[in-house]
Amino acid sequence: MAVPDVKENFSGTINEVTIGATSEEGGTRTSTVTIGGETGYPMLGFEAEYPHPPAFALEISTAGVEGWHDECRKHLADVAGDLGAWAAKCEEWGADMICLCLDAAHPDNEGRSPQQCADDVKRVLEATGLPLLVWGTDVDEVDNNVLPKCTQAAAGENCLFGTAKEDNYRTIAASCLADNHKVLAEAPSDINLSKQLHILLRDVGVDLADMVMHPTTGALGFGMVYIYTTIERGRIAALSGDRLLQQPVLVNIGKEIGRVKEAVSPAQADPQWGSHEVRAPLWESASAISYVESGAELLVLRNPEALRQAKTAIESMWP
């Protein structure tokens, strides 16, 4: 008896989004990153197309590594004071993209000016040929002052800028449109809220194909399951033809791991948890691998060792 064909065919496809522009495309990047394009549920190579493996960005911050845990800091001791050197190091470690966080502009930090932030963006673009993700402060007023300067400074480079939120999307959308960047749309753990935000962005002129969605992120053991199922639900709707959910998904893991006690507590404080050197990157890479299995395409990490582990694992199982 013949084995029945159980392959599922879906009407929808995840959007392909390219970040970065090489000199032919009017930018200065030496490489670009394309994510999305899948035609089925994650990892089911027998029935769907997976044209692009997930991309990994390493996070660098204008506020340095203050508050980052020791296992991250130990890799960054030489470069944390110099954004350019830090970015170049990330490229060396195998990152596909750089995620530049403008933390220093946050009023709780030094309140770096919009112009200074724009200069930071330029410095990173000069130091690395990788595509760039620029992440604001999550303070609406600050973002609205800082991000337009930064999109301008990066004009032509086709970066990804975030985050646009339901309460604050107009300014970032307008400046991304003006300077031809992609928009990172953040809505907390609910596909309806994601859809609503995508409609709002579309209403102010952003093409649905120019968005990447961030359903917010939870670390392994700390809410990951919620986000995992949100991504899954979104994926089911997207593949069934819902254009408002066909955006590729980003998760920002490194920052979340930084809040997980099990991942950041040094061995002398919690000896029962074993070697911190093993535990910290493992928590980060395990979270990342799980998210890839839920469908996430772009993952932001902090720890270069976690990046190595996650990339190795994904390469071995990517269909």
Added chain:
Amino acid sequence: MPNVTFQPAGRTVEVAPGVTVLEAARRADVPIRNECGGHGVCGRCVVEIRRGEVERRPARHTPPAGKDLACRCVITGQDVEVFVPAESRQVETEVTIRQVEALPQAFPPAGAVVEKVSLQLAPPSLDDNLADAERLVRKLQKWREEDNYSISLRLLRDLPLELRHAEWNPEVILSVEPWGRRVLRAGPPRGRALCLAAVDVGTTTVKARLLAPGAHRVASCYNSQTMFGPDVISRIVHCQRDEEQGYADLQLRVVGDINRLLGELVRESGLERSDVWGVVVSGNTTMMHLLLGMYPIWIRREPYVGCAYLLPSVSPRDVGLKINPEGRIFCLPSVSSYVGADITAGVLATGLADREKPSALIDLGTNGEIVVGCRDFLVCCSASAGPAFEGGASASGSRALPGAIDSVCGGERVSWETIGGAAPVGICGTGYIDLLAVLLKEGIMDKTGKFAPGAPGVRRLDDDTLEYLFVSAEEAGRDDDIVLTQADVDNLIRAKGAIYAAGNVLLESLGMTWSDLEAIMLAGGFGERLNKDNAVTIGLLPDVPRERIEFVGNTSLAGALMAAQDATGYWRTREIARSMTYFELSTHPGFMDQFVSACFLPHTDPERFPTVTGAG
């Protein structure tokens, strides 16, 4: 303990620190307007603290400079003097009278819940020596094919004299009961009209109509329980807060409101309270509990059970209603703790249970209820919508009374019309529906209802807060601007989202969609000038051919009226209540998801509203 003195009333009350000025005013019997239950939302309780210091709590509504909201000011250790300006005073909520069409029949019609009959009894003789009461019943049994009559002891004591005064030709007044008829009076003809009343006790508004020869008026006022909270939950919480006092407060308030409305109506018709012999009351389950003084607290606790849904007729003496003390009060039956008599009345009034094809009745009250059905089945559910569409708990909200903005048009300049063409005093439900649709179309707010900074009319109150200036104080028939706040918009969107999502869940459970319904009947007391397109534009109503959408007005009052005029209607409401299947949404797995996706203008799924979004 500190003293709080209220001016210009000149009343002083001693209160413990921690009490709000609003609560102190209540205790001093200086009622201050307040429609949100003291949550700093409605902005009606503006006062001036003239002497002493109070602690100020944050409010969603910012009072004018130098003034405070009474509900946000907490008494500390100091004596305080408070001035209550005229616009904040509320001795009693105003009664509005509206003309409606006169009822055709003479009163009371035969078969009404209370009837009058003139009988000619054969006087007793040695050959026919039946007792007086049995003599009366014998005659009544011949008058109507009905065996069971009951006469109270109080009546029996007077009966011999009354019958003889009437020279054996008494006028008898009877009420219908499940077991037969109750004799309310038998005696010489009073020479006065016998009239009935229909009352709708809404969470936000109380309405009454007299059924009397020539009566053609509906009286309405805000439910003055509102001062204890804008919705049923906060009222029930008030009952728990101060047990005995709490629900006595609420009962006294609503009985007072009904008495005031009936007082106005009988006065206008040249009648007396004692001419009213029967009152049919409709309202949601909690309102019925509070009216009758039944303890309601289990309505809000799982598994959400009320005291009684099928209520007996009761004596006005036991409730405190000032009508003829021998009269009766008929309460229409509820279905569940959140689908009340207002809905069974609505089903009766609209004939939903007699239709051949399924239709829906949506009652857009403070609690939004939806019934879907036809003569073969009836299912219902309830979604807490809040009082937004009745003009309650909004910064410039108003009931549908003269001066309320009930229609809004877009264009170069947003324009409006008011009920009766009076200077605008506020916005009523249909005005809000229009306003949302217009602001959305004009790009003044986005599809989540957030105002666009810098759009015409949008002004910044502080870093985070925008509001829309609709009518400036100069143009308005009141002292301050008529505005739409972000909080108002959020409330309206939640309200419309809850209604739409509830209907969707109900229909999905039946394997139906909105387009399977022959008619969608929208009931509510929010003004008659509903613009269907606008209601669809904001996603309150589904995008179906517009002729299927019908505005049916206040069906709670209409149903009470029908039941009063015709006792078979009264019995029918009991059948309706028994046959309705109730869906509990609070435990429904799909409701929350539907709700979030409906909290968007018009909806997160554009395909559901093709004529609005252009999506196919």
